[in-house]
Amino acid sequence: MSDMTPTAAPERAADLPAQSPPVDPAETAKADAGARLSWWRGDGGEGAKRNLGLLATLVVLVVIGILTRPDLYGDASWVWGNTLTILKLASVVGVVTVGMTFVIIGGGIDLSVGAIVALAGVWCTTVATQSYGAGGMIFSALTVGLAVGVVNGLLISYGRLVPFIATLAMMVAARGLAAEISDKQTQVSNDSFINGIATVKLLGIPLLVYILAAVVAAGWVLLNRTTFGRRTVAVGGNPEAARLAGINVRRHTVLLYALSGLCCGIAAIMLTAQATSAQAAMANLYELDAIAAAIIGGTLLSGGRGTIIGSLLGVIIFSTITNLFAINGLSTEAQNMVKGGIIVAAVLVQQVQFRSLSQFLTRNRATTT
Amino acid sequence: MTSDLSRRRLLFGGAALSAGVLLAGCTSNEQTPTAAQTKAAATGANSEPGKKVTIGFSAPAADHGWIAAITNNAKAQAGAYSDVELKSVEAGADAAAQRAALSTLISQKPDVIVLLPHDGKELNAFGLEAMKAGIPVVNLDRAFPDARAYRLQIKGDNYGMGVAAATYIAEQLKAKGVSNPVIGEIPGIDSLELTQERSKGFADTLASLGLKVANRRPAEFTADSGQQAATGLFQALPKIDALWNHDDDQGIGVLAAVNQANRKEFFMVGGAGSKKAMEDIAADNTVLKATVTYSPSMASSAISLARLIGQGKGMSDLVELQVPKEIVLASETITKENAGNYLKLGF
Numbered sequence: 001m002s003d004m005t006p007t008a009a010p011e012r013a014a015d016l017p018a019q020s021p022p023v024d025p026a027e028t029a030k031a032d033a034g035a036r037l038s039w040w041r042g043d044g045g046e047g048a049k050r051n052l053g054l055l056a057t058l059v060v061l062v063v064i065g066i067l068t069r070p071d072l073y074g075d076a077s078w079v080w081g082n083t084l085t086i087l088k089l090a091s092v093v094g095v096v097t098v099g100m101t102f103v104i105i106g107g108g109i110d111l112s113v114g115a116i117v118a119l120a121g122v123w124c125t126t127v128a129t130q131s132y133g134a135g136g137m138i139f140s141a142l143t144v145g146l147a148v149g150v151v152n153g154l155l156i157s158y159g160r161l162v163p164f165i166a167t168l169a170m171m172v173a174a175r176g177l178a179a180e181i182s183d184k185q186t187q188v189s190n191d192s193f194i195n196g197i198a199t200v201k202l203l204g205i206p207l208l209v210y211i212l213a214a215v216v217a218a219g220w221v222l223l224n225r226t227t228f229g230r231r232t233v234a235v236g237g238n239p240e241a242a243r244l245a246g247i248n249v250r251r252h253t254v255l256l257y258a259l260s261g262l263c264c265g266i267a268a269i270m271l272t273a274q275a276t277s278a279q280a281a282m283a284n285l286y287e288l289d290a291i292a293a294a295i296i297g298g299t300l301l302s303g304g305r306g307t308i309i310g311s312l313l314g315v316i317i318f319s320t321i322t323n324l325f326a327i328n329g330l331s332t333e334a335q336n337m338v339k340g341g342i343i344v345a346a347v348l349v350q351q352v353q354f355r356s357l358s359q360f361l362t363r364n365r366a367t368t369t
Numbered sequence: 370m371t372s373d374l375s376r377r378r379l380l381f382g383g384a385a386l387s388a389g390v391l392l393a394g395c396t397s398n399e400q401t402p403t404a405a406q407t408k409a410a411a412t413g414a415n416s417e418p419g420k421k422v423t424i425g426f427s428a429p430a431a432d433h434g435w436i437a438a439i440t441n442n443a444k445a446q447a448g449a450y451s452d453v454e455l456k457s458v459e460a461g462a463d464a465a466a467q468r469a470a471l472s473t474l475i476s477q478k479p480d481v482i483v484l485l486p487h488d489g490k491e492l493n494a495f496g497l498e499a500m501k502a503g504i505p506v507v508n509l510d511r512a513f514p515d516a517r518a519y520r521l522q523i524k525g526d527n528y529g530m531g532v533a534a535a536t537y538i539a540e541q542l543k544a545k546g547v548s549n550p551v552i553g554e555i556p557g558i559d560s561l562e563l564t565q566e567r568s569k570g571f572a573d574t575l576a577s578l579g580l581k582v583a584n585r586r587p588a589e590f591t592a593d594s595g596q597q598a599a600t601g602l603f604q605a606l607p608k609i610d611a612l613w614n615h616d617d618d619q620g621i622g623v624l625a626a627v628n629q630a631n632r633k634e635f636f637m638v639g640g641a642g643s644k645k646a647m648e649d650i651a652a653d654n655t656v657l658k659a660t661v662t663y664s665p666s667m668a669s670s671a672i673s674l675a676r677l678i679g680q681g682k683g684m685s686d687l688v689e690l691q692v693p694k695e696i697v698l699a700s701e702t703i704t705k706e707n708a709g710n711y712l713k714l715g716f
Contacts, residue, residue, distance in 0.1 A: 072605075072607070075607075078607060081604075082604050085600060085604050088600070089597060089600065089601075123392070123395060123396065124395075126395055126396055126397060126398050127397065127398050128394060128395045128396065128397035128398070129395035129396075132395070136395070139391075140391075140392055140395050143388050143392055144392065147385075147388075147389075147392075179430075179431075181396045181398070182398070183398060183437065184430075184431035184433065184434070184436070184437040185434050185437060186433065186434055186591075186592055186618050186621060187398075188621060188645065195625070198625070198629050199628065199629050271593050274593065274596050274597075274622075274625060274626075274629070275591075275592035275593040275595070275596045275621065275622040275625055276592070276621060276622070276624075276625040276628075277592040277593075277621045277622065277625075278592075278593075279433065279591055279592060279618075281433060281589070281590070281591045282591050282592065282593040282594075283593065284589055284591065284594065322597075322601060323601060323604060326584070326586055326601030326602065326604055326605045327601075327604055327605040328605075329583070329584040329585070329605060331559075332559060332586070332587055333559070
């Protein structure tokens with residue numbers, strides 16, 4: 001994927017001195033990552049701008065909601081409940097998107113996430129697994145997600161398969177296995193603990209929203225405050241430079257896909273709880289939802305750049321659109337067209353922003369030095 | 370260092386291996402097998418073993434409960450006859466794959482073919498070809514547009530499902546004395562013709578009674594999509610009087626959403642007639658009060674009729690000496706009162 005950044009990479013390299021003045025030449029790759037330590041400074045200067053843009057989009061969507069359904073928005077308790085519903089709707093895809101963001105920043109893509117969610121969901125709801133209780137179900141969902149992710153990672157890093165191909169194959173295979181295990185039936189979850197995950201509220205906020213918040217927080221820390229995160233940015237930005245800087249690129253790639261798989265395992269538990277069942281066709285096209293959310297959140301599809309907060313906002317924007325169309329009784333066809341339009345618009349806006357920003361930085365540097 | 374690494378590897382390897390063993394044990398789905406929907410004609414000359422009939426069968430690979438029940442029913446029904454041999458071919462994932470599978474089926478020279486096509490229009494040509502080759506085709510559910518492409522067409526009534534659901538809802542609302550009712554609808558995949566027919570039957574019947582659908586959010590025949598569609602619908606309609614959900618499989622998710630949103634003010638009608646829906650209706654402890662059938666038992670009947678066609682017999686209760694050309698199943702309304710009778714047809 002790195003060969004797809006002939007224009008972006010030099011620009012980024014040129015930006016570095018301006019953003020993080022104390023550059024140690026020996027740690028180019030690390031500094032590249034360090035430049036975007038957080039979303040409000042460094043490269044985050046641009047990221048913050050983009051996130052503000054996403055927030056503005058959200059505000060616009062809410063205003064449209066208020067204008068089109070003033071009767072509903074006039075009721076404060078409905079507004080609160082609706083906000084929680086939007087967040088709950090975002091929770092499953094949100095968890096998947098956190099994993100996806102890591103994979104994309106690391107220069108890959110994971111098309112198998114929806115299939116992994118389905119496989120993990122089906123695996124944890126078989127009669128045999130359910131006999132072990134909630135603990136067994138959670139264990140098997142997480143382990144299956146993790147294991148499939150590791151297989152993806154091994155195929156890509158050591159098998160040298162292109163991520164697109166490897167995860168496409170896994171998407172088909174995992175859904176096939178899920179259909180085989182479930183015998184194509186909808187498997188009902190009878191475990192009250194698991195089903196309770198979707199109904200329990202703490203301090204008036206659904207547990208699902210806390211899980212999303214926890215995964216997002218963990219993802220943010222992992223990306224911005226750990227070596228793992230810096231390595232991810234380095235590997236995605238320029239794998240060769242990362243390798244020369246002493247990063248075990250292959251092992252890191254395996255870990256990235258394992259992380260994505262683990263997120264799918266978590267999402268599988270959440271989705272199974274929500275639907276009180278699992279089947280091979282569940283989580284249909286979640287890969288596209290997750291990729292789209294990451295992209296409008298500002299993650300560069302060619303790797304090396306992206307933020308967790310941006311991805312989260314991307315997911316919330318999509319679930320707000322779904323909600324907006326639902327409360328206005330508009331067709332889902334129109335909704336999909338709007339979603340497509342927003343993806344294109346977001347990328348176009350980013351390109352313009354990126355260009356003007358790098359021009360600004362170049363000029364800025366010229367005056368300071 | 371090396372010993373440390375190998376110990377670590379050993380530890381990880383051992384953990385992974387034991388997790389794998391544990392997981393492999395978790396894939397079993399053993400439970401009491403559900404009785405398939407079979408019925409050999411109990412009386413009359415038609416039940417007597419006759420000429421041996423080889424029936425070729427093809428249906429799409431099952432992606433949800435209904436299609437799985439179709440294939441299971443066909444196999445079970447064929448097994449109930451001593452004079453029927455069933456040659457089943459997996460139809461794969463799309464019309465092209467099914468066409469390929471069918472050409473191998475034709476080469477095995479079956480006496481009759483029972484076919485649930487991926488798409489009636491796309492496989493119409495195959496029907497014509499088989500009929501021209503002298504093999505009668507029993508077209509199951511998804512209809513061939515060309516009447517020369519089949520000997521018998523047996524299908525469910527999608528439009529009638531909508532009619533039945535709307536009729537039941539209107540009756541109930543009238544009995545409750547609700548004026549200006551808010552009616553919600555959760556269809557399946559909206560781009561499918563069958564979904565459009567169901568929705569049209571529903572809307573037409575409601576309109577004839579002066580009612581209308583307040584909001585419809587399509588799902589995808591899966592429980593998780595049903596949950597999401599229902600959640601959206603509940604946000605849009607703070608108060609609902611009646612709800613029709615097209616499919617009982619996705620209804621599992623709809624009922625979960627009902628539970629999660631703590632909504633109890635309305636009653637719900639399902640569709641298709643799954644075993645679980647019938648049990649819920651009989652137990653009468655959820656908002657699900659009725660379901661309108663679209664029964665996969667039609668596959669069992671298709672095998673019985675294919676046998677009769679192969680043996681040149683008619684349906685013994687009718688005057689005609691041959692099996693009729695078209696049979697459309699009525700969509701029946703299952704409520705608490707009659708759920709017990711239908712339970713054996715649930716899938």
